[in-house]
Amino acid sequence: MARKVPGKNEFNEMLRYFRVSLERLKVAVHLKTRADAEDLAARVRSGEFDEVVIATGVIPREPEIKGLDHPKVVSYLDVLANGVPVGNKVAIIGAGGIGFDVAEYLVGSAEESLKPKVFMDAWGVDTAIRSAGGLKAPAQHGTERVIHMFQRKPESLGKNLGKSTGWILKAKLRKAGVAMTAGASYQAVDDQGLHYSVNGEARVLDADTVILCAGQLSNRTLFDGLAERGVKPYVIGGADVAAELDALRAIDQATRLAVSF
Ligand SMILES: Cc1cc2nc3c(=O)[nH]c(=O)nc-3n(C[C@H](O)[C@H](O)[C@H](O)COP(=O)(O)OP(=O)(O)OC[C@H]3O[C@@H](n4cnc5c(N)ncnc54)[C@H](O)[C@@H]3O)c2cc1C
Secondary structure, three states: OHHHOOOOOHHHHHHHHHHHHHHHOOOOOOOOOOOOHHHHHHHHHOOOOOOOEEOOOEEEOOOOOEOOOOOOEEEHHHHHOOOOOOOOEEEEEOOOHHHHHHHHHHHOOHHHHHOHHHHHHHHOEOOOOOOHHHEOOOOOOOOOOEEEEEOOOOOOOOOOOOOOOHHHHHHHHHHOOOEEEOOEEEEEEEOOEEEEEEOOEEEEEOOOEEEEOOOEEEOOHHHHHHHHOOOOOEEOHHHOOOOOOOHHHHHHHHHHHHHHO
């Protein structure tokens, strides 16, 4: 999912690194195979596996809002992983790293981070230096999409984004006309759109897609299933702590566990 976000192309390289390493180290990888607690416990009991490490990641958290079963409500997983269609009037609920990534995915262009000319035009850099300061009018944003981001906390959105890059992302989204509302309480989603209030004042946003980016919960189904069967697995990554975007922590934890065996 992360590698689909414009500017996060380096995730492709990370995946390539792991693909090559697993092949080189002859690790048996079973893709499209859902591990099941009953089967795994039996294989541990039969001595096929000495240890089990659970790295099942996270599941999106569902906030408490009426009407989440409305067809216009989707999760970030639906958008980034399953490619569900997104309308032109979008509400993004939750403004953590994933909320910002989804906004950028919807308005951004991968070309801007890959092609110097597109980058210079988007940010108004006159490489011919014909104008004062080498600046020209930035290229107009091409999207018709109107995006509105919401967060519950009454503080400016994106406070926890990276210090050296967060302001760039926010500037980019503002340039694309993305509206940001803090201190929102959500009431319901229905045919009219998203019903919410700010400082006690009720409002409705006419939205045709409402994307939930309201945090994650550890996916412990397999861990719990094994524990119930008397197998005590290790648990790492998002399955251990469903914190904000933190592949570094997951990889660090995995590496330390592996060298401890
Ligand atoms: C849009 C997005 C952007 C992100 N950007 C960043 C970033 O910029 N920087 C950063 O550090 N982190 C980022 N992250 C977070 C990072 O991807 C996670 O922290 C990291 O992937 C956690 O690794 P993990 O191994 O715990 O879980 P995951 O990478 O989520 O892997 C869990 C895997 O387990 C599989 N699984 C679950 N149950 C079973 C089962 N029963 N049998 C078999 N397989 C199963 C799942 O299908 C999944 O493939 C981003 C995440 C998202 C969604």
